[in-house]
Amino acid sequence: MSDYGAPPPPAYGAMPPGQPPAGSPPPNYLVWSILTTVFCCLPLGIVSIVFAAQVNSKWAAGDYAGAQASSTKARQFAMWSAIVGAAIIVLYVIFLIIISVAATNNQ
């Protein structure tokens, strides 16, 4: 009888205390980071890609709490990118209106 070839014992120590949240990885909001970087031209989108990658890295490593925290960050940055993008568009439209009003007044 030898232990050669026996499977290694499960790495209980690698798991954080508490149950992992039921199999479903936290959302990484990757789609928002794609939309803001490619269609909104915002450097903020880059930050949300970093957090999206962290969610999946940490989840794969068994760091469920860390994955959850990165998910929250990813959501915040996605939200702010969307808000800033919308604000820029609204400001631009207001700017265009002011320009056209000024142009008609000068005629």
Next chain:
Amino acid sequence: MSLQRATALVTARTAGGPGAVARPLGVAALAAAAVTYIAAVDPNAPGHYPGCPFLALTGWYCPGCGSLRAVHALAHGHLGEALARNPLTVLTVPVLVWIWVEWTWRQVTGRRRERALPAWVIWAWLGVVVAFWVLRNLPGFGWLSPA
């Protein structure tokens, strides 16, 4: 309603319910409306759309510069023109469609997401975006620039 609460409502799971398909359909309708608008109102003509704020501030192209013109070209079936304006946008469209299909499938079947994309795929995506951002501003990479 607070911002947090609004986001929670937007991201709440509705899988399995009768309205489960409504949200993917709503997103598809929004996307179709946006593409139709961009197809009809030509972004090549000045004054139709706001320019890129990053370009205006720094004089450098961002990864999104040329995306409106690329979408316009794609909507008219001009793949070559779309690639010339912004190849990253052209690459992104099938990815977004795939994400939408996967999401719709989960909504319809009511299944939870069990797999996470390998993190290296997202890091690689980050690398592609940053490399694209830098290269399209360098001489010799005119084919990546939106001009």
